[in-house]
Amino acid sequence: MFENVTVAPPDPIFNIFSSYLKDESATKVNVGIGAYRTDEGKPWVLPVVRKVENMIVNSPDLDHEYLPLDGLKSFTDASAKLILGTNSPVILEKRYCAVQSISGTGAVRLGADFLKRFHDKTVYLPNPTWANHQSIFEDAGFTEILEYPYYNPKTKGLDINNLCDNLKAMKENSIVLFHACAHNPTGVDPKEEEWTQIAKIMKEKKLFPFFDCAYQGFASGSLDKDAWSVRHFVEQGFELLVAQSYSKNFGLYSERCGCLTVACQTPAKAEAVRTQLCKINRTVISTPPAFGARIVSKVLNDPELYKEWVSSLKEMAGRIKLMRRMLFDELINLGTPGNWNHIIDQIGMFTYTGLTKEQCLLIRDKFHVYMTESGRVSMAGLNTKNVKYFANSIDQVVR
Numbered sequence: 001m002f003e004n005v006t007v008a009p010p011d012p013i014f015n016i017f018s019s020y021l022k023d024e025s026a027t028k029v030n031v032g033i034g035a036y037r038t039d040e041g042k043p044w045v046l047p048v049v050r051k052v053e054n055m056i057v058n059s060p061d062l063d064h065e066y067l068p069l070d071g072l073k074s075f076t077d078a079s080a081k082l083i084l085g086t087n088s089p090v091i092l093e094k095r096y097c098a099v100q101s102i103s104g105t106g107a108v109r110l111g112a113d114f115l116k117r118f119h120d121k122t123v124y125l126p127n128p129t130w131a132n133h134q135s136i137f138e139d140a141g142f143t144e145i146l147e148y149p150y151y152n153p154k155t156k157g158l159d160i161n162n163l164c165d166n167l168k169a170m171k172e173n174s175i176v177l178f179h180a181c182a183h184n185p186t187g188v189d190p191k192e193e194e195w196t197q198i199a200k201i202m203k204e205k206k207l208f209p210f211f212d213c214a215y216q217g218f219a220s221g222s223l224d225k226d227a228w229s230v231r232h233f234v235e236q237g238f239e240l241l242v243a244q245s246y247s248k249n250f251g252l253y254s255e256r257c258g259c260l261t262v263a264c265q266t267p268a269k270a271e272a273v274r275t276q277l278c279k280i281n282r283t284v285i286s287t288p289p290a291f292g293a294r295i296v297s298k299v300l301n302d303p304e305l306y307k308e309w310v311s312s313l314k315e316m317a318g319r320i321k322l323m324r325r326m327l328f329d330e331l332i333n334l335g336t337p338g339n340w341n342h343i344i345d346q347i348g349m350f351t352y353t354g355l356t357k358e359q360c361l362l363i364r365d366k367f368h369v370y371m372t373e374s375g376r377v378s379m380a381g382l383n384t385k386n387v388k389y390f391a392n393s394i395d396q397v398v399r
């Protein structure tokens with residue numbers, strides 16, 4: 001039966017994590033996986049999440065009945081408002097649908113499954129992009145998975161001219177995947193005027209935007225600022241998909257809480273799309289899990305809890321910004337060869353250091369520092385106790 005089954009290659013990120021766990025060095029540093037850590041290097045359950053968790057668990061009304069196919073309505077409604085903005089014309093005119101998914105990954109997959117059935121089988125992904133995008137679209141059955149230039153290694157910034165030229169050459173209806181904010185792995189986002197330029201070309205060329213939003217509020221500390229790209233496209237009249245994740249901004253990694261929000265031209269179309277998404281959910285997951293959605297719903301729908309959440313978001317974003325600054329200062333003090341401005345210019349959880357694969361392997365072997373071979377560093381893995389050691393390790397491998 002299984003004669004042809006060979007061992008699948010390990011997932012690069014989870015593999016680095018398990019090597020890190022096995023390493024017995026007292027000075028080891030994990031900057032591989034994109035999960036927030038406190039200054040003590042510990043996972044953080046947001047105080048508002050802990051509070052709401054207790055409320056839910058202790059409620060006499062708690063049951064474990066199935067959710068509807070499209071999930072918890074108070075959650076999905078709030079999720080659509082969070083990304084599109086309460087006063088978005090799409091929200092006011094009720095021409096959207098929002099369907100709960102298995103976190104951000106599941107939302108991207110749900111969107112891909114839907115687009116393959118009803119739109120087009122050509123998708124363009126940024127180069128580079130989150131490692132999972134390619135596999136998700138492959139498994140969803142896309143026939144053309146292409147890339148567009150995004151990152152310029154010379155400037156360690158956005159390759160805007162090449163990006164725009166490539167958009168102009170794409171065939172009509174192609175799906176173009178964007179990271180709404182805090183691009184993973186580069187930490188490089190288009191500026192507002194660059195998004196405007198991108199949207200203009202997308203409109204002229206009749207291209208279809210699919211936003212992956214895994215870091216709303218986490219990038220800049222402002223939920224509105226991090227949603228600017230999506231809202232701009234909506235203002236320009238686009239129909240679009242947005243995959244939302246609550247892993248990072250609520251710290252709900254294992255609860256698999258996400259949502260796919262779709263902006264449509266009419267309420268009737270939105271309802272049709274919703275039913276098709278329900279149909280896909282039915283065969284893949286049947287109904288989504290409730291716990292994470294209950295937590296997020298309570299927080300997004302209660303002004304006091306919402307305020308507490310925003311203050312924790314600011315704290316996480318602020319700590320990461322501080323780590324950028326401290327790492328940059330350490331490298332400058334050491335006189336480490338090279339230009340390190342990108343560390344403070346990039347945004348969100350990740351820094352694309354520019355270290356080569358060889359340097360990344362060397363830093364692992366010699367200094368017990370675990371990062372992906374692309375040179376991506378999860379800034380959340382740094383803290384006031386290990387940032388100096390980390391900077392020293394970089395200094396040594398680049399000399």
Ligand code: PLP
Nearest residue numbers: 103104105130184212214245247
């Ligand atoms: N999309 C991007 C760009 C990501 O970086 C991530 C997580 O790292 C995700 C989606 C999905 O995250 P999750 O499935 O944990 O919500």
